[in-house]
Amino acid sequence: MSLASDERRRRFARLVHDVAKYVARTARNLPPPPAPVPAWAAAMLARDLYETAPPHRRASFLLDEITRGLDPTPELDRARALLAEADSLEREVRAADETALRRAASIAREVELVLRAAARGTP
Amino acid sequence: MSAPTPRRPKLLVVDDGDRYAELAHAFLRDYDYATRCDLAGPCWSCPRRAGCTLTHAHDLAETKEALRRHRDVDVLLLDVAFELPAARLAPSATGERDLARRRRLQGLDILAALRRAHPSLPVILMTSREELADDAALAAVDALAADESVVLAGADAFDARALSLLVERVLAYRGAPPGDGGYLWGESEAMARLRRDALTLARTSLPMLLLGETGTGKSALAERVIHPASVRRGPFVSVDLAALPSTLVAAELFGAARGAFSGAVERPGRFEAADGGTLFLDEIGNLPPDVQRMLLLALEERRVTRLGETTPRPVDVKLVAATNADLPSLVRSGAFRDDLYARLNPAARLTLPPLRERRADLDALIAGFVARAFAGGADRRLLVEYAAAARLESTAPVEVAFGRPPPSAARAITFVFAAASMAALRRHGWPGNLRELAQVVVNATVFALADAMEAARRGGQGVGAAARVIPIPATLVRRLIAPDASDGGVSPARGRVSLALTPRASLHAVARDLERQLYEQLFADCDGDFARMAERLVGSGGPKAARRVRLRFNQLGLRARRRSR
Numbered sequence: 001m002s003l004a005s006d007e008r009r010r011r012f013a014r015l016v017h018d019v020a021k022y023v024a025r026t027a028r029n030l031p032p033p034p035a036p037v038p039a040w041a042a043a044m045l046a047r048d049l050y051e052t053a054p055p056h057r058r059a060s061f062l063l064d065e066i067t068r069g070l071d072p073t074p075e076l077d078r079a080r081a082l083l084a085e086a087d088s089l090e091r092e093v094r095a096a097d098e099t100a101l102r103r104a105a106s107i108a109r110e111v112e113l114v115l116r117a118a119a120r121g122t123p
Numbered sequence: 124m125s126a127p128t129p130r131r132p133k134l135l136v137v138d139d140g141d142r143y144a145e146l147a148h149a150f151l152r153d154y155d156y157a158t159r160c161d162l163a164g165p166c167w168s169c170p171r172r173a174g175c176t177l178t179h180a181h182d183l184a185e186t187k188e189a190l191r192r193h194r195d196v197d198v199l200l201l202d203v204a205f206e207l208p209a210a211r212l213a214p215s216a217t218g219e220r221d222l223a224r225r226r227r228l229q230g231l232d233i234l235a236a237l238r239r240a241h242p243s244l245p246v247i248l249m250t251s252r253e254e255l256a257d258d259a260a261l262a263a264v265d266a267l268a269a270d271e272s273v274v275l276a277g278a279d280a281f282d283a284r285a286l287s288l289l290v291e292r293v294l295a296y297r298g299a300p301p302g303d304g305g306y307l308w309g310e311s312e313a314m315a316r317l318r319r320d321a322l323t324l325a326r327t328s329l330p331m332l333l334l335g336e337t338g339t340g341k342s343a344l345a346e347r348v349i350h351p352a353s354v355r356r357g358p359f360v361s362v363d364l365a366a367l368p369s370t371l372v373a374a375e376l377f378g379a380a381r382g383a384f385s386g387a388v389e390r391p392g393r394f395e396a397a398d399g400g401t402l403f404l405d406e407i408g409n410l411p412p413d414v415q416r417m418l419l420l421a422l423e424e425r426r427v428t429r430l431g432e433t434t435p436r437p438v439d440v441k442l443v444a445a446t447n448a449d450l451p452s453l454v455r456s457g458a459f460r461d462d463l464y465a466r467l468n469p470a471a472r473l474t475l476p477p478l479r480e481r482r483a484d485l486d487a488l489i490a491g492f493v494a495r496a497f498a499g500g501a502d503r504r505l506l507v508e509y510a511a512a513a514r515l516e517s518t519a520p521v522e523v524a525f526g527r528p529p530p531s532a533a534r535a536i537t538f539v540f541a542a543a544s545m546a547a548l549r550r551h552g553w554p555g556n557l558r559e560l561a562q563v564v565v566n567a568t569v570f571a572l573a574d575a576m577e578a579a580r581r582g583g584q585g586v587g588a589a590a591r592v593i594p595i596p597a598t599l600v601r602r603l604i605a606p607d608a609s610d611g612g613v614s615p616a617r618g619r620v621s622l623a624l625t626p627r628a629s630l631h632a633v634a635r636d637l638e639r640q641l642y643e644q645l646f647a648d649c650d651g652d653f654a655r656m657a658e659r660l661v662g663s664g665g666p667k668a669a670r671r672v673r674l675r676f677n678q679l680g681l682r683a684r685r686r687s688r
Contacts, residue, residue, distance in 0.1 A: 006257065013256035017204055021254075021281055022142055029150040029283050044149065054140075110389055116278065119253035120398070120437055 008070060012119040015066050020119075023048050023059045023083075024112035027105035037105075042096040049086050049093065049104060059083050059111070075118035082107045082114070132197035132290055136179045137186050137233060139205040143249065143281075144179040147200070150283035151177065183213040183233045190241065198290050199237075200280075203230035203250040203264075217263075227256060231263055234273070245272045245293040249280040252357070252399050252439075277357045277399055289358070306340070306347045307491040307557075309484025313476050318348075324471055325352035325441075330422060332407075332467045333445040335475030338556030341445040342405055344475065350401040353441050357399025365406035373414045374430050377421070383431025394427045394438050401441045407467070408448035408459065419463045442467075478553040478560060485548060488557065490523040492564040493538055497521045502569060506536065509572055512579040513590035528592045536591055538568050543597035551604045563603045567595050620644060639679045646676065 026044040030037055037045070052059040060083035067076055086093075086107045092100030134151075136144045178193055180186040182205070190196055204227050205212070212225055216235035219225050225232065234246060248264065252275070255261050267273045274293055279285035308314045321344060324331050331349065333341040342361065350359040367375055374383070378392030393402060404410075410418065421427045422442065426435035444467055453459035478484075496502045510519055515536065522535040526542045540548075544567075553559055575593045622640045627633045642656075649655035657672045658664035 010256040013254050016251065017254045025142060025146050025281055026149075028281060029146070041149070044145070112278075113389070113391060116251070116253050117436055 015115050016119045019059055019062050020112040020115035022052050024108045027108035030105055037101045042101055046093050060087050075114045079111050079114045082111050133176050133195050134198050135189055135196045136200045138202040139181050139207055147177055182211045199246045200249050201230045201246050205229035243272050248275045251277045307488050309487045311481045311483050321348050322352045325349040329468050330442040332472040334472055336477045337447050338558035339475035340557050345403040345443045355400050359401045360393050360397035361403040362393050363405045364409040369411040377427045378429035380429050380431035397440045398438050404444045407444040408446040415460045415463050422466050478556045489564050492561045493523045496565045509576045538593050540595045541597050544595050544600040547600050566603050571595050642676050
């Protein structure tokens with residue numbers, strides 16, 4: 001049985017507040033290529049994706065936790081797939097590999113946009 | 124004496140977590156905040172943290188303490204949702220007892236508690252409408268619309284560049300009459316009517332159409348008056364359609380999906396960026412025909428579809444369009460859709476009068492432009508430098524007088540426009556309208572200030588009480604409003620250059636062409652003296668600078684022949 005619309009709306013609002021904003025926190029402020037990602041910003045980006053909320057809860061985990069019981073939507077499926085890809089890049093991102101950092105930043109920006117759009121479209 | 128560094132606004136971040144403060148410390152530094160941090164890393168590890176322009180508080184108690192310790196805080200960056208224990212929550216302003224709900228709207232309770240002691244402290248709410256989980260929360264935020272000093276940041280909260288602009292905008296409104304945002308109205312009846320109509324229409328959901336010649340203040344009216352006076356707390360987003368290649372307009376306005384066209388990346392358009400706020404489309408007459416249809420659909424359905432996508436996204440935008448073109452003529456010729464013109468609410472259009480039709484406002488406008496010029500920035504620093512040279516207080520206010528200095532100028536530095544100066548200004552046709560007037564006024568005051576500075580440095584009559592009055596002579600004003608066309612393109616006094624722009628195959632070719640003209644004109648103006656040219660170009664006429672200028676001159680393919688008089 002699907003959740004009441006009030007509860008759905010609360011969940012999507014929480015997704016924006018707890019996941020979308022923080023996952024893209026560093027990504028949206030990075031210097032554009034070809035400037036390299038500074039080491040301290042790389043560390044911040046890794047924290048945004050893999051330690052999004054204390055204690056050490058990653059964005060993909062938060063997404064699953066907040067959306068538990070919600071009917072699937074194309075936006076949620078897309079966000080889940082993006083964050084799974086980000087998780088697969090964790091080793092390279094933590095090693096400050098430039099290509100992985102740029103891809104992770106791009107994923108983070110898209111997750112924010114997708115989740116904001118999902119929240120706007122929630123009646 | 125060197126000019127003091129301008130003071131950056133001091134920001135207080137109020138957020139239960141540390142992530143936002145960390146972000147602000149790391150990235151706002153690029154916009155001159157946290158000014159004493161010069162380490163490679165983020166400034167929270169800076170040993171000179173005491174000089175930082177950012178402070179952080181986690182709850183109401185810490186916020187009060189921070190405001191007590193830092194009385195010079197300029198702007199509060201306030202989150203709305205706080206995960207705090209009940210004992211640390213601010214008392215509910217509405218008597219709400221549900222703890223989860225109090226946490227979700229804790230920022231508003233903090234704001235209510237602070238307003239008693241800090242009624243006009245500018246506040247940026249670091250949230251967006253998507254994060255407000257129910258209609259009551261949205262209504263609570265919308266109810267703040269009456270408070271001119273509160274702004275909803277929207278998605279810009281986490282974008283350092285956008286946030287720094289928002290801070291500047293909030294501070295620009297501080298102290299201005301409500302709804303006016305520092306806009307210079309003057310005293311004419313036509314402008315009083317325009318003001319009344321603008322403030323009324325701003326509060327409706329209708330699109331607005333601003334008409335008027337170039338330089339009459341259409342974009343300032345949209346940003347400083349209409350946007351603040353609307354009930355919207357989202358961002359003000361401005362798009363100059365004349366500055367965009369026609370092929371990029373659709374993607375710029377409506378966004379694009381990845382791969383929608385060659386090289387397209389996933390990105391939202393300006394409509395989405397302005398969600399909850401105001402979208403200002405300048406030079407609407409330049410809108411390409413295919414985009415006119417898309418704009419019409421967006422206005423009618425309040426939804427936009429990114430290029431390459433099929434699912435529309437809802438947007439809530441107040442549209443303000445402006446043009447100096449004759450839109451009815453464009454409609455008659457078929458260049459502008461009649462249904463879009465009708466949708467732009469032509470019955471309620473606002474027409475800004477040209478300056479030549481509001482000469483009665485000249486005094487008030489001149490005083491306003493002078494006050495704005497010397498309120499901050501480089502011109503303020505020049506004034507402070509002058510005050511030091513003339514042995515006046517560096518905090519002396521600036522006043523403007525017409526004809527003769529007022530006897531009340533006891534503490535002020537007063538720019539006095541001579542009667543002949545005002546006569547010249549009143550006679551001028553002002554084809555560039557307010558933009559031209561502002562330029563003439565600022566140039567006149569700055570050049571007069573520079574002359575006064577020289578006199579002050581020589582001593583004698585240039586210092587003390589006599590230095591409080593700076594005359595603006597008619598000769599200077601006449602020269603500024605009727606530049607001598609025979610000066611060879613370069614005016615030694617003002618450093619103005621007149622260049623002919625010819626389209627070329629590349630931007631590089633255009634830049635090279637303009638640079639070549641500049642060097643040619645300077646070479647002629649300086650009689651082939653490279654040291655003088657270097658003085659004009661880089662402020663130093665030493666042998667090294669002169670050699671570099673000569674080298675560049677040769678690289679541009681110019682021949683160094685001494686000009687015969």
